[in-house]
Amino acid sequence: MEIFDTHTHLNTSEFEGRIQDELVQAQTFGVTRINNVGSNYELNDAALLLADKFEECYATIGWHPDDAAEFDDQAENYLLTKLSAKKVIALGEIGLDYHWMVRPKEEQERVFRRQIQISKEMGLPFQVHTRDALDDTYEIIKSEGVGSAGAIMHSFSGTADEALKFVELGMMISFSGVVTFKKALDVQEAAATVPLDKILVETDAPYLTPMPYRGKENRPAYTKFIVEKIAELREISADEVAKATTENALRIFGLKK
Numbered sequence: 001m002e003i004f005d006t007h008t009h010l011n012t013s014e015f016e017g018r019i020q021d022e023l024v025q026a027q028t029f030g031v032t033r034i035n036n037v038g039s040n041y042e043l044n045d046a047a048l049l050l051a052d053k054f055e056e057c058y059a060t061i062g063w064h065p066d067d068a069a070e071f072d073d074q075a076e077n078y079l080l081t082k083l084s085a086k087k088v089i090a091l092g093e094i095g096l097d098y099h100w101m102v103r104p105k106e107e108q109e110r111v112f113r114r115q116i117q118i119s120k121e122m123g124l125p126f127q128v129h130t131r132d133a134l135d136d137t138y139e140i141i142k143s144e145g146v147g148s149a150g151a152i153m154h155s156f157s158g159t160a161d162e163a164l165k166f167v168e169l170g171m172m173i174s175f176s177g178v179v180t181f182k183k184a185l186d187v188q189e190a191a192a193t194v195p196l197d198k199i200l201v202e203t204d205a206p207y208l209t210p211m212p213y214r215g216k217e218n219r220p221a222y223t224k225f226i227v228e229k230i231a232e233l234r235e236i237s238a239d240e241v242a243k244a245t246t247e248n249a250l251r252i253f254g255l256k257k
Contacts, residue, residue, distance in 0.1 A: 001030040001227075001238065001242045002030060002032045002242060002243075002246050003029075003030045003031045003032065003033075003201065003223050003224060003227055003245070004032070004035070004200075004201070004245065004246045004250070005031050005033070005034045005035065005201070005202055005203050005205075005220045006152070006174055006200045006201065006253075007060075007127060007154050007155065007174060007176070007202035007203070008034055008035065008037070008203045008205045008220050009036060009204070010022060010036050010057070010205070010220065011036045011037075011038060011046035011047040011049075011050055014206045014217065019050065019054070022220060023054060023220075025219060025221045026056075026220045026221045029221035029222070029224040030242065031220050031223050031224065032056060033056055033249070033255075034057050035057075035059070035060055035089060035090070035249075035253075036051070036057055036058070036059055036060070037059075037061075037093050037127060038059070038060065038061040038092075039062070039064030039067055040063060040067040040070055041075070041078070044059075044061040044082065047060065047061060048088070051085070051087035052087070057087070058088075058253070058255075059085070059087055059088050059089070060090040060092045060093070061079065061082055061083065061088060061091065061092075062079065062092045062094045062126070063075060063079075063111055064093055064095075064129060065094070065095055065096050065097040065102070065103060065108040065112065066097055066100065068108050068111040069103055069107065071111045076114070076118070079091070079115075080118065080122070083118075083122045084122075089124070089125075089255065090124055090125045090126060090152070091119040091124050091125070091126045091127070092127030092128070092129070092152075092154070093127045093129040094111070094112055094115040094116070094127070094128060094129065095112055095128045095130045095133070095137055096108050096109070096112060096131075096133035096136055096137050097129065097130070097132070097133065098131065098132040098133040098136075099131040099132045105136075109136075109140060116141070116151075117144065119147060119149065119151075120147030120148075120149070123147070123149050125147075125150045125253065126152070127154045127174075128141070128151060128153050128154055128171075129154055129155075130153070134158050134162060138162075138165060138166065141169055141171070142169060146169050146171060149252070150170055150171065151170065151172070152174050152200060152252065153166050153171055153173050153174060154176075154202065155174060155175075155204050155208060156173045156174060156175060156187065157184075157186075158187075159186045159189065159190060160189045160190040160193040160194070163190040163193070163194050164193070164194065167194060167195070172200050172252055173190065173194050173199055173200070174199075174200035174201065174202050175200070175202070175226060175230060176201075176202050176203060176208045176226065177203060177204070177208040177209050177211075177214070177218060177222065177226060178208055179226060179230060179233075180210040180229045181211065181214070188233055191234070192230075196234070196241075197248060198248070199230070199241075199244070200245055200248055200249055200252075201226045201227055201230070201245045203218050203219065203220050203223050204218065205218035205220055205222070206218045209222065210222050210225040210229070211225065211229075212225070224238075227241045227242050228241075
């Protein structure tokens with residue numbers, strides 16, 4: 001079994017000094033490729049360093065809505081330069097976050113729209129973060145359009161019908177540990193309903209730890225439990241889910257087997 005953790009954060013301080021241990025543990029769980037996702041200068045640079053250092057690591061760079069104030073001409077020039085790096089596979093995580101409302105809606109929207117445009121200019125998929133803002137996120141993506149490289153709804157937390165609306169826009173739906181939570185019935189229905197060739201898996205580690213380790217720190221290795229839960233929901237084998245989601249990831253990220 002080979003699994004691709006398409007969205008994680010080994011580039012954060014929580015994993016400092018133990019990256020190699022995490023990669024070894026991931027391998028023992030069948031997680032053979034890992035995409036570390038940035039959100040500001042510090043985390044983008046850290047993701048790029050990991051991609052350079054470790055064969056199994058890739059990088060996604062961009063500006064999170066909470067860091068929208070940092071996205072100016074200098075940040076845009078940084079993106080335009082760094083997105084061309086060999087192991088950068090997407091632009092992200094970008095989007096809207098109305099839960100904490102760290103930045104005003106108008107500022108978040110401006111930065112979100114511009115980064116979608118950049119992703120299309122660069123021919124890269126974009127990874128979307130949305131929290132308490134699903135309707136506005138949908139309307140912005142619909143109006144801007146998804147480029148030929150596609151896009152990903154990261155850690156999807158809506159209903160099956162909402163997931164299918166994003167699929168119709170040309171997006172893939174990525175499921176995190178939330179799909180294993182007992183009360184996450186909407187997300188589970190979505191994971192059982194979305195076409196298998198439109199599904200990705202991720203940990204978002206160190207956050208959103210899946211069962212049976214919920215309440216503890218998340219690790220890329222735990223992508224295995226997300227694969228197993230989706231297999232259970234769809235009444236197919238975990239091997240089939242692992243194979244399909246890995247092939248989906250390789251396809252949207254433009255990677256070879």
